[in-house]
Amino acid sequence: MLNKIDLSGVWKLSLDEEQKGRPSAFEDTMELPGTTSHARKGKRSEEKLTGSLTDEYKFEGSAWFAREIEVTNELAERAVFLHLERTRMTTVWLNGEEIGSRDSLNAPHVYDLTGRLRPGTAELTIRVDNVGYPTKGGHMTSPDTQTNWNGITGAVELRVYGESRLEELRTYPNVGEKSVRITAGVEGAAAAKLRVSAESFNGEGFHAPEPAEFALNGSNVDVTYPLGEEARPWSEWSPELYRLKLELLDADGEAVDTTESVFGLREFRPAGDKFEINGQRTFLRGKHDGLIFPLTGYAPTSVDEWVRVLNISKSYGMNHYRFHTACPPEAAFAAADMLGIYMEPELPFWGTVTVPGDENHDQAEQDYLISEGYEILKAFGNHPSFVMFSLGNELWGSREKIDSILKGYKEFDDRPLYTQGSNNHQWVPELLEHDDFFCGVRFTRERRFRGSYAMCDAPQGHIQVDPPSTLTDYDEAIYPSQVQAGDGEEGGTKQIQIQYGTEMKTVEGDGGGDWVSPLPVLSHEIGQYATYPDFREIDKYTGSLKAENFKIFKQRLEEKGLGHLARAYFENSGKLAMENYKEELEAALRSRKLAGFQLLDLQDFSGQGTALVGALDAFMDSKGLITEEDWRSFCDNAVLLARFPSYNLVGGDTFRAAVELSWFRQEAPGALEVSWSLRSGSEKMGEGVIAAEVTANGDLFELGGIELALPNVDAMQKVELTLRLNGTDVYKNYDLWIYPANAAADFGGVQVFESLTDEAKALLAQGGKVLLMPNVSALENSIEGTYAADFWCFPMFRSISESMDRKIPVGTHGLLIRPEHPALSEFPSETHSTYAWWNVVMNSRSIILDGTPSEWEPIVQTIDNFERNHKLGLLFECRTGGGSLLVCAVDADAAGESPDGRQFLSSVLNYARSEKFAPTFEIALEQLERMIR
Template identity: 35%
Template sequence: MFQSTLWVNGGLAGQQDSLSVPHRFDVTEHVVAGAVNRFVIRVDNRDIQNLGTYPSAYTEETQSIWNGIVGRMELQASEAFQLTNVQTYPEPGLGAVRVRGIGHNLTGKALDAEITLSAAGGQGEQKHQAPEVKQSLRLTADSSEPFEWLYSMGEEPLLWDEFNPNLYELQLTGRTNIEGMQLETVTKQTFGLRSFERNGRLLQINGRPIFLRGTLECCIFPLTGHPPMETEAWFSLFGTARDYGLNHIRFHSWCPPEAAFEAADRLGMYLQVESPMWMDTWNMPVGAHPEHYTYLPMEAQRIIQTYGNHPSFCIYSNGNELNGDFELLHRMTAEVKALDNRRLYTLTTNWDRPVDPADDLFCAQTVDEAGVRGQYFLEKLSVSTMLDFSEAVSRRDVPVISHEVGQYSIYPDVEEIGLYSGALRPVNLEVISADLGKRGMLADLRKFVHGSGMLALQLYREEIEAALRTPELGGFQLLDLHDFPGQSTATVGILNAFWQSKGLIEPRRFREFCGPAVLLLRMPSRVYTNQDEFNAGICMAHFGTVELPPSAIEWKVTTGEGMVLDQGVIQTGAIPLGAGIPLGELNSTAFTQVAKSARLTVALELAGSGIRNEWPVWVYVLTGEEAPGDTEITVTSTLDDNLLHRLSEGERVLFLVKENELEHTAPGKFHPVFWSPVHFATDAPCGISVDAAHPALADFPTSSYAEFQWLDLLDRSVSLAVSDGLPFQPIVQVIPNFYHNRKLTNLIEYNVGAGKLLICGINIREDLADRPAAAQLRNSLVSYMGSAAFVPQHSLEPGELCELLKPRELSAGPK
């Protein structure tokens, strides 16, 4: 990286500057046979083509702008008669391939050669041998000339896809006789027999619909600071992605090395590859420098010509979020499309813009301002499972792929510092760890990672299911399944930067909602009362190899203890390929059996298939009665001398914090920080950690982290910031973002004098008739406060309480 210059025996042999393909030099004229030859290589890693330092191919944000050479360095001797640049183009119908290449004759004589073509392929016990075919090739003396032949694959050839990544090895054996001297050359080329096309708004592999379940790879390799050049590392990376149900990787503004394509070919991963371009109006638009008009088209063509045979190479984009000269982007795309029709092409990944004639698909976060990812519909994404992106999809006549879905921030796990044993040092994690230590909060780390991680996981799941409910959507690209260490620290992954689990979910459970076949539920709410009926639509996303035969959907409604409240079977017809396929309606009166507010599970399973999915719902009991003890406690939002006196006399007090009234408070929020709290500056929190076993929550069903019944509660809450010197053992701890570490809570208790105090920053005062979760939380807290279990473990002095609940000073008005 970036530019290499080669001298052989003191003579300049050439200069290369690709960031995407190997640097190759013809040194024939410089090498002295039978002597010691001196090779000198200079590598210049300066930005010699004015690309900027934002593309993943050339950035300090992830890999590093390293200097040197990685991968193989070798000297190759070629024959006087040889066949090179062999490319295989599957014909329509996939019964034959068109073989193109270049024949070289450096013998000094004209030659007539016989070329034998043969191909064999398959995997496991499934093998296939294509028939052997002979062709003639005439080459004039000292020439290099193209050839093209149609090669039949014979009967029932094996196709390549994610389920059956069958690969063939094509062998071309050339033989010729020049003045009695026999010459032979053998060239081998691996390829896969597949088509990757669009049919209207649908993406298709080998003529059937496909849905891309993808994530990004932004050249994140913390141990080396550069991408691996061995297939084993890529097998591991792609294998992990497959374990989590993914079939697609987008290489954000970079092109991986040959080893990545080889591994993806063998594992059946669909790759989107991009040129080293991230050029926007805020950094450096396309066309801002003269070099863009020569280097960028050349780089795109080098990528296509070098990696075009790989069946895993399914989509090419010029780069990420490109703006500027769209005429140049159109020309680049049209030129590579004319060179190679084996994949789909698009001008840029992201931006809401008109479709260009060269666009085969449209990858964006909005389409004519209609959102195509859940962050544009956070309320609907969270209160129900009804969201889909049909409106956005309908506004394009080409396949739409949802861009960079997710970006839900998870608290950085600073215990990962020890994993950085190679080239890169995690200075960001070190700073965060030091700040936690200074504030006495390192012991909270595991709670922070788990609580924020489980919240983010739920939101990723809802994003994925919303996409799978959308007919004709082409797929999604997560940002990200794993962490992004750059851009001011964006720990948004279910996995860490090393593709290791954070312990949030097992891969098999992730595949229940992210896989080739996923059962889906359209329910209008997640929160119910025991007077409600449950009515939901059942649908499915099915992107296997064939339609499923008529079957039965088995459904159950169960309690947390596994007791079945209701169950049934819904018969289906044949299930075709596609997304959001309706299968029937689920109607149940199970909720009327609930005698105590509870978290229930609605589960679906396709009989005998192993395909299953489940969703939590919350059912609250309506009693119309005040909780026991409601008349025995003092409820207030004002700290004054009277309240301090009541506490000194031993009263029990529920203090309800109101928004904007106290000095040491911050707004509450259910949804976590987007991407990074530094990159997009915010002091918003990242979820909660709940002491679910605390008796104050005995009548309020909850996990140790925020699930969707907390949506209304957290969005209508304030968090109390507790200073470092005060005792801090909250019932609900609000997880700060890492850039604003502080002790936050919206539910905490203290002894004050002879009295007992419960401070609640959640709005459990207003609209309780329409907010069953808030009403239930109030009942649970009041019942606890009226019981013998109300025994706070820590105490505050009156003066400390006055400082904690200090009123906010109102700014003076105009005089």
């Protein structure tokens, strides 16, 4: 390329919502690059959405842009192309003559103006349409993510070339031979030779291989350029890059055109149960990305902005990005090249792949989607960070057709690794012939390798239903020691109901059965632990998108008289969610047969019901729930892990834990020491050092064990187990609880009733004290107790469960506890849910106390979701009927089977016997009876 002529700036604008055609006059102006929404053009939207952010100036239709350009004599004689980096569907006119149309959502729109330009002034007109797409567009056009914007983002320019030029340049690095193969087409007859040179950058040193010249024979280039013995490989640990310079020379050795391209010397490939980068095993710690940028409503095209965003993810231990039904702009790949991030774009498709003859088959859409894949490969395939490619999200339909698409892509470009899609055929997955890796959540109903699932996809995960421990991994699910009889659906087909996008669908569940993947397995969209909204975030939405959803949620809470608890709801639900994430990610790291995970998500997801599932908000800012360092203690290339059967211990017992090290750094750790200690506040209960030698890397290593006789304790104690890899930044903290061996639920001297019987009312009328422990299974006006944070968000999965006639999710966000209350004096607690509460909560229900005064705060309250906003009491007290009433909606028999449950009951019962049981808030007995029924 000889030159670029920047066309950014002010363009004439006409908005044509009804698509009537070319305007007779342009009534407005707008700066390009940009979008109509961000420029606040068109009618202001009256919408106030709850399921996503609201595009304040949403415009759908045809946006016409026009401007004059000056054409010099030299420009008129050159090869000139109009380059629109990222847009929607476009049509271009030059001086009123239609040049053509383009419709890629992912790749630049390029128009050949060669021979059409005349010296003087020319008028360029561009129509951008954001309706009538050949496909729905996935998260490329979704209001849930970057919105269905209209405009042009990134470069808007004329690219000027010499008498010859290279087209469709590809670089094929060869790590073993330390060389790069270069292929391209040559347009024009002026070039006789190709001169190749390169310089390294983005590393600690500098390397410049010797330039080389190659004679050109015909219209194609296919040469191998040696980099020399000092060649520097690219990886997550050392993202060394080369700037390749390709000069076309004429017969006299003069340059007629120059092309520059960045490449990295790398080989990313599947190797058994892991991926290898340049022969070293890596574990993918991935982040889902839907191109959510609330200030603009579209993805940035600035390398600096993507470096900022990707660096944030790296600071939280991420080394991988999976783009959900989307492909990011060029700048994202360039930034990932610089930072060593493994990128996986995806076709903009989320649905069913059909074949001719199928109902609703759309050949035009399918052809378009397939062509988009080729456009993505051509546009971005040279980036070393582009290592994986997916055909879409949760696809169903013809496996044969899906595999044929894979086959075509691999024949066209074998550089990235391919997968049929993310979580395809969810309940009955199979590997296809041309898969390079598998991404999903289960192989069969019982062989699950994720910690949480929606209720409509039950059975749920171990974090949601199993007593808390650190023993779970997914090795048996991925590589079962024996076939589980009856797991598969081998032979024939079976109709099953599945979650289909944000709805449901009945499909033929063909395939499935028991199989073991010989390829690396990635767990799909893990986590999804929601927090309550942080309404302080509303003021951050100063750009194109407004948080009308947050405003509505805030209003709902205030209408329930609970607005004063908003901050507490956010912070305490968030603490629980972070603990859930810790176990989720550690379970993945404990799994030797897993190749990595794709988190959903490190940041909040703005749509699909408003899913506030991130440690970061939608702006990639910390929500203040966990530090980067603490997150990396369970999500990084080196993580210490302890395996033990329970967080709840009994004094006098022996605590045992196996200590392991997940190590995926560039060099093996060698001789190492892990210091450990168990402390209760400032009191040290035990400490030691585990010495080991690890001479390999890229695996989970057993280091040794901890065995400690626990002291007999008179009172419940919270203790902290700390592990530290000496001389490094690697550490781990676990909170544990020790209970007295003799803790018991002693009901002596306490008046306990299952319901407000006449006897209970009479006792209250005498000024007596009553403990009400209802039969939780019979409570009507109540919400089921569940420990884990709500999955994704209640509104979306409530709707899906209803459409599938399946159980509605519980939809709560853990506890808000008043730890200073004397009822908990023998059960010391945080203000949020901890594992000490697991057995209590899982054997409870929370009574709906809606309509009661705000000053009546339960001792233990369950945090409801932003749709219902019930006031929920698990443990609460009041004056009523003339006496004092304490309500504990816990199944004492079930909870009392565990030491933590017994300790809780003991604390509550001792309080009920004490003089401290003297509530001051008074409520009518009749009102109470209406609630406790």
